Amino acid sequence: MKIVIAPDSFKGTITSGEICDIVGAAAARHFPRAEIVKIPVSDGGEGMVDALLAGVGERIAVEVTGPNFTEEQAAYGILPDGTAVIEMAAASGIMLAADPKRPMDATSLGTGQLIRDAARRGCRKIILGIGGSATMDAGLGMAAAMGVRFLDGSGAEVEPTARGLGKIARIDASVVPGEMDGLKILIASDVKNPACGETGSAQVFGRQKGASRQDIAEIDEWIVRFCGLVREATGKDLLHTPGTGAAGGMAIPLLAFFGADIVPGIDLILDAAGFNEKIRGANMVITGEGMLDGQSLEGKVPVGVARRAKKEGIPVVALVGDIGPDYARAYEEGITAVFSTNKAAVPFEIAKQTSKEDLALLADSLFAFKAMR
Incomplete structure (x- = not known):
């Protein structure tokens, strides 16, 4: 098993590096022998x-x-x-x-x-x-x-x-x-x-x-x-x-x-990180950002990551803070599944207080399901 983790930050709550660590820890619990590759990503903003x-x-x-x-x-x-x-x-x-x-x-x-x-x-x-x-x-x-x-x-x-x-x-x-x-x-x-x-x-x-x-x-x-x-x-x-x-x-x-x-x-960052080489042989790629919606197709990290992984035939899972209008278009770009960390419809100021814990629980659920298959 080879798992690549390549997220953007959840702006104002979790950095891309922290997301790599949180998701990576969950992956390691369920797949202790897996090769886990962490690639913090940014599209030119924070991180x-x-x-x-x-x-x-x-x-x-x-x-x-x-x-x-x-x-x-x-x-x-x-x-x-x-x-x-x-x-x-x-x-x-x-x-x-x-x-x-x-x-x-x-x-x-x-x-x-x-x-x-x-x-x-x-x-x-x-x-x-x-x-x-x-x-x-x-x-x-x-x-x-x-x-x-x-x-x-x-x-x-x-x-x-x-x-x-x-x-x-x-x-x-x-x-x-x-x-x-x-x-x-x-x-x-x-x-x-x-x-x-x-x-x-x-x-x-x-x-x-x-x-x-x-x-x-x-x-x-x-x-x-x-x-x-x-x-x-x-x-x-x-x-x-x-x-x-x-x-x-x-x-x-x-x-x-x-x-x-x-x-x-996104292309500048992925090229600098050697992304194409690092995903070769991967079984899955985990990406994400604070909000996935129709604007994500305009060069945001999850879609940029998915487009490259799609060429290698690698499934891509997006773990996101929230899901917005027109997000389903991302499936056409190579994203296989999208999951939100939000457990309830609450304002951002409340949701961000438990964002790291919510992400950890979501990642754990994802890898627990994957391990059962």
Whole structure:
């Protein structure tokens, strides 16, 4: 028996590494002679650093500016080949945002500070995961920390927030520090949304970050204007570029001023983990995430894992926190069965209190059933 465990985190409750340990312990109880392979996975959000470091490389802790301008301790990783692995969520994530959330006044400065720190340490390649963001500033704060100047009509630098987007009159990228030259930045994201419009950053993702209807309308208008200024400064028209709507428009300045590329997060992580080689000969693959629904087909971990396992003819079981609308489409992608840890229909704030115990019980039930067959 060979069992591969390759989950995403249950955001805000259990890390992907913890899930591997919980499920692995249950598997070992029922199949003590089994080979158990643990592969913590991420699609570019929370857990990406852990998934890519996987016991190798170095973890760097840095004091940064959080989304509400408070000082925060954030960490990123440096792989043995010198590649820096950075999660936007560590510095500008929604879990760091004050309650009530104020996306109009939130900043991505901290993410830029992490990138700048990695560049100063000699890293020439950056893998940046932009999931779990609290900001809607179109990367204004991040780019400012990296050396781009955003000026108002009087020549003063604007505040590095969504509100500051509406005050920009001119962009000056001529003073970007030398350590940023030649930096290769890969943005790990599976979001295909454009910068603005009905399927854009503000309209689709604004509400979950705390934006009001008026906030969303204003930010959408400001991002259109920002893209126009970017086009004037660089000649690059990014207004309708797929992926620029992720994380409040974070990709816009990275594509415009730093030559970044957007890459599918799940494929990047699975390739880096050697996933295809590790699942060979497996009898089953266990995956999972906090919520499995129709959106999971847009590059989320369970479906990314299932698509690869399907090619090898390996059954895939998804253990998830909850099941949402249109989840059944995942069966077409290679998922064999889906089980939720929720024992009763209770609010998330209650369910998360026993999430680890519920997962352990679910995994134990799964492997007990498998052992009987």
